Amino acid sequence: MSARRSEKPAKESSPAVTLNIEWLSDCAGCHVAIVDLHEKILTVLQSVSIQRCPVLTDIKDYPKATVGIVSGAIRTEHDRHAAEAMRKSCDLIIAMGSCAVYGGIAGAGNVHTREEIFDAVYANNKTTIPGATPKAMVSPLEATVTPLDSVIDVDLYLPGCAPHPAFIFDGLLALLEGRTPKATKETVCSRCKRAMEKTDVERILKISEGIADPDRCFLSQGYICMGSVTLDRCMSPCPQNGVTCTGCAGATMQVLTEPNRDIRTEIGERMAKLTKIPKDTIIREIERTSKSHYSYTMATSMIGEKPTFLIKKWIGNAEADYE
Ligand code: SF4
Ligand code: SF4
Ligand code: SF4
Known part of the structure; x- marks a missing residue:
């Protein structure tokens, strides 16, 4: 019709x-x-x-x-x-x-x-022509x-x-x-099903070493996982799929807002309690790899200006150890 x-x-x-x-x-x-x-x-x-x-x-x-x-x-x-x-x-x-x-x-x-960044990306890069640093039509850094x-x-x-x-x-x-979002303050660990258990592990492992037990917390096994210091804004996919958390959603409110709470000491304390690895060894390893472990949040003043955040010193120490 x-x-x-x-x-x-x-x-x-x-x-x-x-x-x-x-x-x-x-x-x-x-x-x-x-x-x-x-x-x-x-x-x-x-x-x-x-x-x-x-x-x-x-x-x-x-x-x-x-x-x-x-x-x-x-x-x-x-x-x-x-x-x-x-x-x-x-x-x-x-x-x-x-x-x-x-x-x-x-x-x-x-x-x-x-x-240093322009040098690494253009001047000293084997895949670019020396001196071919772009100058026109590029917004200055x-x-x-x-x-x-x-x-x-x-x-x-x-x-x-x-x-x-x-x-x-x-x-x-x-x-x-016109309401407040439902975002919680929980960590990545809160959704992770892996069990935190005390073990006799004595050495920090790289993620490429060995085969991790899928049911046990990475920290218990000697792998550095940042789940406990990271805000859950992702539904924790990494530890549930065999990969350690690298903290990409950013640090928890406690780490961000309390001047003396810090990613490396928080993880160091937790992992030392779960294994036989000394806390100082864990902290030194996180400092050695600090460009990875702090990469997502170091540009915010809440992390970058913490009195405990001494990344240039840590990188200098790591380079001195390497030489
Ligand atoms: S530290 Fe990592 S592996 Fe352990 S419970 Fe938290 S998210 Fe899971
Ligand atoms: S690395 Fe990022 S996406 Fe993966 S669990 Fe951690 S915060 Fe979530
Ligand atoms: S790198 Fe930045 S833009 Fe890309 S997914 Fe992560 S937060 Fe988003």
């Missing part, structure tokens, strides 16, 4: 909430995590109209928006200007991913000067990598590398519904 002429189709109303998305220095993994919302993205799209989004829309400017999602760290002058434009155009800003929240893995660059809130105010932090889609979904819904 055809519709009568007098019956006009219902007028579709546009969603009241508008969204701008921007990425700074990052790997784009956080944008893939948004796509990983799968059909849940339809729930979000019923209430949200996406305007600016580098992977979806060809809009270069910054229209006025209710919510802005920013991923990535501040590494270049372009990052700084883009972050400021997002803050001016959006009522609320979400820092999404460990790069935006803590500086992320690019923060490991803070152990080196800009000149800032002196250091910093998190988003070093440049603009942030309303909601969603750490994780990338954050699990469940946390992204809840964060977006919470903003739309």
Whole structure:
């Protein structure tokens, strides 16, 4: 049966909430995590109209928006200007991913000067032409990598590398519904099924050594796992799939906020109680590999300015031992 002429189709109303998305220095993994919302993205799209989004829309400017999602760290002058434009155009800003929240893995660059980085990447790299350092059309590097809130105010932090889609979904819904997100303060260990047991292990193992028992905590077996000092924003996939946690979702609130609590001493104490490895040996090993163990969070002042964080000294000691 055809519709009568007098019956006009219902007028579709546009969603009241508008969204701008921007990425700074990052790997784009956080944008893939948004796509990983799968059909849940339809729930979000019923209430949200996406305007600016580098992977979806060809809009270069910054229209006025209710919510802005920013991923990535501040590494270049372009990052700084883009972050400021997002803050001016959006009522609320979400820092999404460990790069935006803590500086992320690019923060490991803070152990080196800009000149050292350019030297390693261009001048002394066998795959580049000597002297071919790009100068035109490249935004200058800032002196250091910093998190988003070093440049603009942030309303909601969603750490994780990338954050699990469940946390992204809840964060977006919470903003739309005007409530606090359900994020907990639990650690990666809280979801890990491995048993922490006392063992006679006397030596720290590399993850490539031996075959780890799938039911026993990595620490009990001599492998350094950062689950106990890392916030669960990922649903703990690594230890449940045979890989140690490297702390990519960032440190727990206790480690971040208490000046004398530190990643290496927390893990050292726990692992020494579970094994026969002395605490000082564990701490020295974490210091020796500190560029890996602190890489995701060292660019935030909460870790980088701790009185206990002496990474240049630790790296110097490790290099002296090596020589
Ligand atoms: S937080 Fe991780 S996934 Fe997200 S942009 Fe940074 S490196 Fe990529
Ligand atoms: S330290 Fe690692 S392996 Fe042990 S319980 Fe925590 S997450 Fe699991
Ligand atoms: S490394 Fe740790 S924090 Fe990162 S995804 Fe794996 S379990 Fe989660």
